[in-house]
Amino acid sequence: MTLEAVLLVSAALFGIGVYGALSQQSFVMIMMGLELMLNGAIVAAVGFWWGTTGGNPEGQLLAIVVMAVMAIEGAIGFALVTNVYRVRKADITEKLRKLRG
Amino acid sequence: MVWLPVVFPLAGAALVLSVRRRRAWLGPVVVASLLGSLGTAALAAASGARSSWSWGAGIDLGVEVAGVSRVMVVLVPLVAVVVVSFAASSMREDEALPRLLALLAGFVAAMELLVVAADFLTLLIGWELVGAASWALIGHDWRNAQAPMFAKEAFVTTRFGDLGLYVAAGATFASVGSFQFADLAAGPNDRWLAIVAGGVVVAAAAKSAQLPFSPWLFSAMAGPTPVSALLHSATMVAAGGYALIRLELILSAVSWFGPLVVGLGLSTALAGGVVAFAQSDLKRALAGSTSAQYGLMLVAIGAGFTAAGMAQLTAHAFFKALLFLGAGVALHGGGTLDLAKLRLGSSLPTVALLFGVGAAGLAAVPPLGAAFTKEAVLAAAFESGVWVGSGVAVAGLLSVLYAARLHILAYGRGPVLEIEVGPHPVEVWALAILAAFTLALSALWLPGGKELVSELTGAELPEGQSWELAVSVLSVVVGFVVVWLLWRRNLLLSGGLPSRIRGFLANWWGIPDLTRRAVVDPLINVSNRLAEGDGSVIDALVRAIAGSVVGVSQRLRHLVEILVDRVVDGVGSGTILTARGSQKFDDGTVDATVEAIGAGIRFGGDQSRRSQTGMAHHYYTLLVGGSVVLFIVAAIWR
Amino acid sequence: MSGVIDLLFWAFGASAVVTGWLVFRTDSMVRAAYWLMASFVAVGGILVLLDAQFLGLILILMMAGEMTIMAIFMVMFMMNPAGLNPMTMVHQHRASIISGAGAFIVLALVALFANFLAEPVPTGAEPTVDLGVELLGGSMLVFETAGVALLAVMIGAVALVSQQGRFGDAEAGSLEPSLETEGP
Numbered sequence: 001m002t003l004e005a006v007l008l009v010s011a012a013l014f015g016i017g018v019y020g021a022l023s024q025q026s027f028v029m030i031m032m033g034l035e036l037m038l039n040g041a042i043v044a045a046v047g048f049w050w051g052t053t054g055g056n057p058e059g060q061l062l063a064i065v066v067m068a069v070m071a072i073e074g075a076i077g078f079a080l081v082t083n084v085y086r087v088r089k090a091d092i093t094e095k096l097r098k099l100r101g
Numbered sequence: 102m103v104w105l106p107v108v109f110p111l112a113g114a115a116l117v118l119s120v121r122r123r124r125a126w127l128g129p130v131v132v133a134s135l136l137g138s139l140g141t142a143a144l145a146a147a148s149g150a151r152s153s154w155s156w157g158a159g160i161d162l163g164v165e166v167a168g169v170s171r172v173m174v175v176l177v178p179l180v181a182v183v184v185v186s187f188a189a190s191s192m193r194e195d196e197a198l199p200r201l202l203a204l205l206a207g208f209v210a211a212m213e214l215l216v217v218a219a220d221f222l223t224l225l226i227g228w229e230l231v232g233a234a235s236w237a238l239i240g241h242d243w244r245n246a247q248a249p250m251f252a253k254e255a256f257v258t259t260r261f262g263d264l265g266l267y268v269a270a271g272a273t274f275a276s277v278g279s280f281q282f283a284d285l286a287a288g289p290n291d292r293w294l295a296i297v298a299g300g301v302v303v304a305a306a307a308k309s310a311q312l313p314f315s316p317w318l319f320s321a322m323a324g325p326t327p328v329s330a331l332l333h334s335a336t337m338v339a340a341g342g343y344a345l346i347r348l349e350l351i352l353s354a355v356s357w358f359g360p361l362v363v364g365l366g367l368s369t370a371l372a373g374g375v376v377a378f379a380q381s382d383l384k385r386a387l388a389g390s391t392s393a394q395y396g397l398m399l400v401a402i403g404a405g406f407t408a409a410g411m412a413q414l415t416a417h418a419f420f421k422a423l424l425f426l427g428a429g430v431a432l433h434g435g436g437t438l439d440l441a442k443l444r445l446g447s448s449l450p451t452v453a454l455l456f457g458v459g460a461a462g463l464a465a466v467p468p469l470g471a472a473f474t475k476e477a478v479l480a481a482a483f484e485s486g487v488w489v490g491s492g493v494a495v496a497g498l499l500s501v502l503y504a505a506r507l508h509i510l511a512y513g514r515g516p517v518l519e520i521e522v523g524p525h526p527v528e529v530w531a532l533a534i535l536a537a538f539t540l541a542l543s544a545l546w547l548p549g550g551k552e553l554v555s556e557l558t559g560a561e562l563p564e565g566q567s568w569e570l571a572v573s574v575l576s577v578v579v580g581f582v583v584v585w586l587l588w589r590r591n592l593l594l595s596g597g598l599p600s601r602i603r604g605f606l607a608n609w610w611g612i613p614d615l616t617r618r619a620v621v622d623p624l625i626n627v628s629n630r631l632a633e634g635d636g637s638v639i640d641a642l643v644r645a646i647a648g649s650v651v652g653v654s655q656r657l658r659h660l661v662e663i664l665v666d667r668v669v670d671g672v673g674s675g676t677i678l679t680a681r682g683s684q685k686f687d688d689g690t691v692d693a694t695v696e697a698i699g700a701g702i703r704f705g706g707d708q709s710r711r712s713q714t715g716m717a718h719h720y721y722t723l724l725v726g727g728s729v730v731l732f733i734v735a736a737i738w739r
Numbered sequence: 740m741s742g743v744i745d746l747l748f749w750a751f752g753a754s755a756v757v758t759g760w761l762v763f764r765t766d767s768m769v770r771a772a773y774w775l776m777a778s779f780v781a782v783g784g785i786l787v788l789l790d791a792q793f794l795g796l797i798l799i800l801m802m803a804g805e806m807t808i809m810a811i812f813m814v815m816f817m818m819n820p821a822g823l824n825p826m827t828m829v830h831q832h833r834a835s836i837i838s839g840a841g842a843f844i845v846l847a848l849v850a851l852f853a854n855f856l857a858e859p860v861p862t863g864a865e866p867t868v869d870l871g872v873e874l875l876g877g878s879m880l881v882f883e884t885a886g887v888a889l890l891a892v893m894i895g896a897v898a899l900v901s902q903q904g905r906f907g908d909a910e911a912g913s914l915e916p917s918l919e920t921e922g923p
Contacts, residue, residue: 001741001748001788007850009752009785013778015843016759022722022835024763025828028809028816030718032775036759039782042798050789054858057873060866061881063786063794064874067801068885072892074805078812079896091816092828093717100715718830725838732845 006047013040025092027081031074038070103152103164103217105141106174109134110181110210114203121199128189131202132182135209139178142213146171151219162226163219163281168559169346169411173216173339179538180335180418181209183531187426188327190527191433201241205331208234212336216343220280221270224344228266228304231340232259235332239324251323258317262307269300282351290354298355301348302362309341309395310388311369315376316613318392322384326429329384334391334421339414342398346407346414359403363485366399367492372610374499379607381594383428383438383511389609390463390503391421393496400493401478404485408560409477416471416542420462423535424507427456430524430532431511440507441594444515452524453512458536464504465497466577470542473550476573480565494572501580506593509584748788755781768813776806790860793867 013036020033042063049059081091090096113134120126151165166174185205192198211234215227233256240252270280276293277284285297305311310318321333332338345352345362352358373393380386394417401409428438430452435443446453465475475497483490524532544550551562587593595603605611712719758778762771779802786795829835860866874882 001745003855004850005748005752006785006789008847009755011843011846011850012752012756013759013782014846015839016756016763018725018842019835019839020763022718022725022838023829023832025718025830026817028768028812029763029771029828032762032771032809035775036762036778039755039759039779042794043782043785046786046789046791046794048855050791050860052856052858053860055860055864055866055869057866057869058878060791060794060870061873061878063791064870065881065885067798068889071801071805072888074809075892075896076899078808079899081812081816082900085816094830096717097715100713722831722834722838725842729838729841729845732849736849 003047003051006051007044010040010044010047013037013043025094027077027084027091027093030093031077031081034073034077035070038066038073042066102141102148103145103150103166104154106138106145106178106213106217107210109138109141110178110206110213113137114206114210117199117203117206124193124198127199127202128186128193131189131206132186134206135178135182135185138209138213139175139182142174142178145217146175153219156222160222160280161220162223164214164217164223165219166217169343169407170216172411172415172557173343174213176415176418177212177216177336178209180422180535181205181331183534184327184331184335184422184426187330187429187528187531188325190525190531191327191429192325193525197241201238201325201328204234204237204241205328208238208332208337212340215340219282221266221273221282222280225263225266225270228263228308228340228344231337232256232263235259235321235337238328238332239321241325241328248323251320254320255317258314258320259307262304262314265300265303265307267300269297269304272296272300282348286351294352295355295357298352298358301344301352302358302365305341305345305399306365307341308344309338309399310392311341311365311396311399312372313612313616315369315373315392316609316616318388319385319609319613322382322388326384326425326432329388330422330425330429333388334425335418338391338395339418342395342402342410342414345399345402346410349402349405349407353405359405359485362399362403363482363489364403366396366403367489367496368396369393370396370400370496371492371499374496374503375606376609377503378499378506379598379603381440381607383431383440383443383507384425385607386440386503386507387421387424387428390500390507393500394421394463397475397478397493397496400485400489401481404481404489404563406477406481406484406560406563408554408558408562409474409481411558411560412474412545412554412562413478416462416469416474416539419535419538419542420459420471423459423532423539424456424463426528426532426535427452427459427512430528434523440510443511444513446512446514447516449512449524451529452532455529455532455536456512457508458539460504460508462539463507464501464577464580465573466501467574468543468546469539470545471539472573473542473545476565476570477554477562479569479573480563483566483569484563490569494576497573498576498580501577502584505581505584506587509588509593744788748785751781751784751788754778755785768817769810772806772810772813775809776802779806790864790866793870 017033017035017037017040020036021030022033024030024033045059045062045066049056049063053059084096085091088095113131116130116134117127120130145166149165149167149171151163151167153161153163155161185202188205189198189202192201195201208231211227211230213227215224215231218224218227236252236256239255240249242248272293273280273285276291276297277288285294288294307314307317318333318338322329324332370393373389373391373396377386377389377393380389394413398410398413398417401407401413430449431443431445432438434449435445437443462469462471465472479490479493479497482493545554554562584593598606608614712723755778758774758781761774762778765771765774780799783795783799783802786792786798789795
């Protein structure tokens with residue numbers, strides 16, 4: 001369990017999250033991809049705290065802030081998805097084309 | 102110092118012109134300047150100074166006060182003061198009074214210059230200026246058509262005579278190499294001196310209205326009366342006599358000088374006397390008498406007694422000015438100068454009395470000073486010859502006749518008329534002052550008078566014989582008797598002569614007609630002929646040149662037009678060709694380039710529009726791709 | 740002892756990656772949510788192994804609740820919640836694979852070739868206590884700000900989805916989402 005291994009895992013999670021966010025049509029699936037990316041970020045943050053800061057609690061604080069961001073993003077994201085569906089009847093990204101051109 | 106009598110009147114003239122708005126100041130200013138001139142003249146006469154001014158090129162203008170000029174230089178401003186006061190008063194209604202007074206003051210300055218001249222050039226300058234001033238003053242009322250014409254007649258006649266003075270000056274210079282009188286006096290007695298003498302006599306005769314130049318004085322009477330009183334009785338006409346007096350010593354060396362002058366003067370005295378007796382215009386009669394009196398002076402000078410001539414000149418100045426001023430009062434009061442209509446004795450008693458004093462002087466009634474001077478002239482004439490003396494005695498009789506006739510006809514007892522414009526007190530005082538001077542000259546009869554005259558003039562008076570005095574007294578008595586007889590028979594105006602003859606005599610013995618036919622008309626004809634010749638010959642030449650020039654220029658213009666048109670056409674077609682070529686280039690190349698650039702940009706825009714899909718996932722992809730690139734760049738850059 | 744930890748770490752790591760991958764391979768929507776939760780649990784395990792026990796456990800706690808909510812949303816928005824019909828709802832598949840791979844490669848390169856400081860957590864340290872002291876001490880502002888932000892988000896979310904939308908009632912005009920895609 002070295003720092004490089006931790007960072008590899010984090011990179012893998014992040015890469016899968018990117019693939020998911022770019023390839024999925026449905027809004028909810030895209031949000032799942034975003035969650036995975038944030039997951040990777042948390043792992044990387046704690047990894048760095050564990051390996052390079054020598055116990056500085058601000059490393060953990062970063063992880064907590066990222067978790068808070070995850071929660072915020074999830075809440076607002078779902079609220080927006082609901083709203084968009086109500087207004088434009090759109091649940092997949094292809095349905096939103098107003099900005100085309 | 103010697104220049105001051107000239108400078109003061111000049112300054113007065115300038116001052117009068119500068120204050121011409123304030124009419125109340127005009128008279129006092131000019132009279133003050135003339136008093137200044139009088140004062141400085143007296144001082145100069147007492148001290149006897151000389152001075153000179155460098156004209157340049159080795160010529161000096163010299164002035165000196167010596168000999169007879171001492172008397173003359175004081176006499177001129179003295180008479181001028183009185184006459185100018187009269188003028189300022191009697192012509193106070195005249196609008197052009199400033200011009201009149203300024204010209205009078207200027208005239209006095211020029212006359213003083215003439216008087217103090219010590220060489221021909223200065224004399225000539227003063228002579229000419231005096232003539233010009235006379236012209237301007239005679240023509241003072243230029244709106245009246247007559248006045249400028251008469252002024253021109255007077256001026257041309259005297260100017261003609263002035264040619265003699267030019268000839269004299271030139272001859273002097275040729276003879277002794279300078280213009281100074283002193284140098285001429287020291288020079289040789291040769292034909293140059295004869296030419297000088299001839300020239301001076303001609304000029305003096307013209308200026309003093311002697312035969313054959315006498316009629317110009319009649320024309321001069323067209324001017325205002327104060328002008329006649331100052332110029333044409335006392336001062337300007339005196340210049341002729343004065344020049345002869347001044348130069349007599351030098352010119353008497355010429356053998357025929359004396360006899361010529363005597364002959365001229367005597368004939369004028371006799372002829373002028375007849376004219377004065379026959380005239381029915383008051384001023385013209387006085388003009389005739391002026392010529393006659395100057396003729397007497399010339400007799401004395403020609404006889405060699407310049408002192409007698411100078412004394413006669415002085416006395417004549419006073420009473421002649423007095424008489425002319427009296428004529429002015431008669432003109433203003435009676436409205437006419439016709440002797441047939443004037444009898445102002447009862448209407449203007451004071452003026453009549455003063456006029457009588459003047460007339461007495463003219464008649465040379467003893468014991469007036471005028472009689473003394475007439476005596477001296479008579480003595481001088483008898484020294485010259487018996488016939489000359491008899492002639493002078495006859496002239497004296499004539500003077501009694503015309504003087505008494507004038508006084509009776511003008512200011513004799515008559516009806517008491519309503520005087521339109523009575524004389525101003527200043528005018529009466531002027532007359533009184535002149536009368537006083539005339540009376541004061543009676544002192545010359547006292548013992549010591551002869552010596553006084555000799556001392557003042559620097560020459561000797563002739564020794565008079567007692568029978569000459571008897572002759573004078575006799576002529577005076579005879580004259581008065583004849584006049585009384587004529588008056589009794591009411592023949593005073595006509596003088597017992599038939600009217601045609603009287604008219605002929607009154608008009609200067611027909612001299613004006615003669616001169617017109619003999620001199621003036623031929624001259625005008627000749628000049629007209631010359632003008633015609635000029636017109637036909639010279640003008641024709643000029644016209645021919647101009648015509649040829651015009652023809653040449655027209656031909657040139659034609660040529661130029663053709664040439665220029667060709668050139669312009671060529672330039673035009675060349676420009677059109679160039680324009681077409683550049684149009685092709687512009688369409689083919691430039692426009693194509695611009696359009697290609699535009700098409701390229703449009704293509705680029707269309708293509709780049711394709712990235713705006715409006716789809717979120719495309720944008721995310723771009724985001725990821727961009728971040729990766731950034732990351733790599735940041736990693737490598739480090 | 741460290742061998743065990745290594746083994747556990749690799750197990751957790753592999754399971755996190757694989758379950759993350761399975762989220763996008765499965766047909767059933769609910770199962771996708773639960774695969775995601777499994778991934779998070781594995782990550783929590785990793786965190787515990789990294790001496791951040793508190794963090795790992797609260798992650799598991801939080802994600803449990805969150806995935807459940809997400810499952811509900813899946814059922815709401817997706818037509819095939821149970822996954823009874825196979826279907827693939829993907830677009831730009833190749834581009835996304837390349838992007839994912841590219842991101843992984845770049846980060847892996849950074850991880851492998853960058854020089855990191857070596858300052859491990861001291862053995863006797865108590866990270867939880869330190870975190871607690873820090874949260875309520877020097878980083879109180881961060882903590883409070885995060886709390887306020889969460890409050891704002893709650894309010895905002897409620898405001899966004901309230902029944903009276905800007906364009907009318909939420910009930911009005913609900914349409915079934917169409918089966919066809921309209922292409923990228």
